[in-house]
Amino acid sequence: MNASQGSLPPGPRPAEDEGPAALVAALEDAPSALWFVAGPAPRTLWANARARALGATPDDLPVVGGRSVADVVAEVLRTGRPEVLSGVVTADGPPVTVAVRPLAAGSAPGAVLVLESGEDDYAARGPGGAGDLVAEAQHSLLPPSLPLLPDVRLSGSYHPATSGDAAGGDWYDAVPLGHGRLALVIADAVGHGVPAAGAMSRLRGAMRSSALRDPAPAAVMAALDDFAVQMEDVQGASVFYAVLDAATGGLTYAAAGHPPPLLVQADGGTAYLPVTARPPLGTVRGAATPVATAQLEPGATLVLFSDGAVTASGPPPSAGLSRLTAVARAALVDLDALDGEAAAGLAALIADGMLTGGARPDDVAVLVAHRRARSVEPLRLDLIAVPSSLPAVRRRLSAWLTALGMGEQDRVGVVVAVGEACANAAEHAYRDTEPGPMQVAAAVDVDGVLTVTVHDEGTWRPPDRDPGDRGRGLLIMRQLVDGMVVRGEHGTTVTLRTRLRQTPDEEPAHPVGGSGATVVVDREGGSPVVRAGGDVDMVSAEQLRIRLLEASHGGTVRVELDLTEVTLFSSAAVRVVLAVAAIAEAEGWRLVVHAPAGGVTRHILEVSGLQRLVELR
Numbered sequence: 001m002n003a004s005q006g007s008l009p010p011g012p013r014p015a016e017d018e019g020p021a022a023l024v025a026a027l028e029d030a031p032s033a034l035w036f037v038a039g040p041a042p043r044t045l046w047a048n049a050r051a052r053a054l055g056a057t058p059d060d061l062p063v064v065g066g067r068s069v070a071d072v073v074a075e076v077l078r079t080g081r082p083e084v085l086s087g088v089v090t091a092d093g094p095p096v097t098v099a100v101r102p103l104a105a106g107s108a109p110g111a112v113l114v115l116e117s118g119e120d121d122y123a124a125r126g127p128g129g130a131g132d133l134v135a136e137a138q139h140s141l142l143p144p145s146l147p148l149l150p151d152v153r154l155s156g157s158y159h160p161a162t163s164g165d166a167a168g169g170d171w172y173d174a175v176p177l178g179h180g181r182l183a184l185v186i187a188d189a190v191g192h193g194v195p196a197a198g199a200m201s202r203l204r205g206a207m208r209s210s211a212l213r214d215p216a217p218a219a220v221m222a223a224l225d226d227f228a229v230q231m232e233d234v235q236g237a238s239v240f241y242a243v244l245d246a247a248t249g250g251l252t253y254a255a256a257g258h259p260p261p262l263l264v265q266a267d268g269g270t271a272y273l274p275v276t277a278r279p280p281l282g283t284v285r286g287a288a289t290p291v292a293t294a295q296l297e298p299g300a301t302l303v304l305f306s307d308g309a310v311t312a313s314g315p316p317p318s319a320g321l322s323r324l325t326a327v328a329r330a331a332l333v334d335l336d337a338l339d340g341e342a343a344a345g346l347a348a349l350i351a352d353g354m355l356t357g358g359a360r361p362d363d364v365a366v367l368v369a370h371r372r373a374r375s376v377e378p379l380r381l382d383l384i385a386v387p388s389s390l391p392a393v394r395r396r397l398s399a400w401l402t403a404l405g406m407g408e409q410d411r412v413g414v415v416v417a418v419g420e421a422c423a424n425a426a427e428h429a430y431r432d433t434e435p436g437p438m439q440v441a442a443a444v445d446v447d448g449v450l451t452v453t454v455h456d457e458g459t460w461r462p463p464d465r466d467p468g469d470r471g472r473g474l475l476i477m478r479q480l481v482d483g484m485v486v487r488g489e490h491g492t493t494v495t496l497r498t499r500l501r502q503t504p505d506e507e508p509a510h511p512v513g514g515s516g517a518t519v520v521v522d523r524e525g526g527s528p529v530v531r532a533g534g535d536v537d538m539v540s541a542e543q544l545r546i547r548l549l550e551a552s553h554g555g556t557v558r559v560e561l562d563l564t565e566v567t568l569f570s571s572a573a574v575r576v577v578l579a580v581a582a583i584a585e586a587e588g589w590r591l592v593v594h595a596p597a598g599g600v601t602r603h604i605l606e607v608s609g610l611q612r613l614v615e616l617r
Contacts, residue, residue: 039077148500157347169196170363180446228282266299299373327353385438429458533565
């Protein structure tokens, strides 16, 4: 990603950022060697880390199974038909498999070449082979989190086909549209394997872009139709798209070649939404898009699913639909009583109930949307600002967040941030006087943004320039929530805001290895200066963020950033500077950044538009 692509405003990142970049990252780290080739005269467009480590182009690969790999690549480019070679390179060597599949490269013919060796770690992973790679790529393209709204609980699950050749492009998504509206989508891109994952990525990105411009089902379907006409690998994809008003339960929806979702009422009654049949995307120019409406009553649940959920039970399709109805009715019982983790696992529970064991001939994707029967009321606590009040704050707030459906990992972060705000009030607000009142209020708006305020009637004291181990509460709060504002009028009010999400139980992988950058804090001058040098990559960008927040005491103290000795300034580092500049603006000061005129770092900052937010020197 170049610097201009990385120059996004601070705050929660939209899920569409994860599309093509996530696919490339999954392929880059794949244990198999991968080459993407364009024709008609074969030339390598891209090779992943394993292929580069071999130091070979497809032309350099040996004869496998009695056939030249280079000749097979040329033939696939010419005919558009996939080829698979198996054999050994040397008499005592390991078995090798080479798969060459057509993959369009713009207007030119193209192919993807996958090389697997019997001695590779990849082969040792057991059955599945290329299917493991496809599953990893597709999982990386699915939303890493779902919105957590006060009126709707969401759950999503994806199970790849057991065969790599059969693994397809099933996917789901839930897109917050503002004003309590939510786009619910389930779709199936045409094809199998890595090409289907690529089509899935493009289709999901096009859907999000269209929905954020005009979320009406007719408008989104028309935009996706136009997109599919231009992208051959997307033509024929099926999709169900709906807009749900979370507060009222109103649902507006349309489908293109996709089965309708199942509606399970609070009393257990079930029905499949009526859908007017319409061809898949891009297959019939000018096809009309019938739009229908429905109502999700309090306690009702909508189950969106891909074809694989129905075919998992075997023919006929009516048997699969009947099984899905029975499985969903059994799973969706007393949902408002479930904790966050249990509610987040509803889609997986339904998908598992559809999988009868043995081989899965197709992918299975399930998205569940449950409209709460009871709303969670805002929280308000009136306390005395003393340390003994803090356990009650943590206990009451944690229980309230649990009722919202927050998982433990996310809940702990919010509780710690609020606890720090209360601890500051208990320690500093009424210093040298009798302890006074402290109020804690928490509420979630219709779009899932949590706001917590901690107010006292004492005196606000800005932190000392170098308080040592004290004054770290503001820094901790800033790191745990999306936004924080401190106001000192009529006492002190700390406002914490964060967008609620349901995140997977697994911790995301963190980059490992060293970094060529140095990041230090110089406190000798009038204001603290964070000095960076060397290559500020993704790993050292995080170090830069921590040092900037530490030196500024969570953004409350003016700080400068010196990039004079930087030799590489990544897009991750640009995002860090944007985030800290926004914090500085909210706190009433301006971040000074030192970057030599005419240098690469200065150029990146100017291209990214940072000169409007920082003072460049």
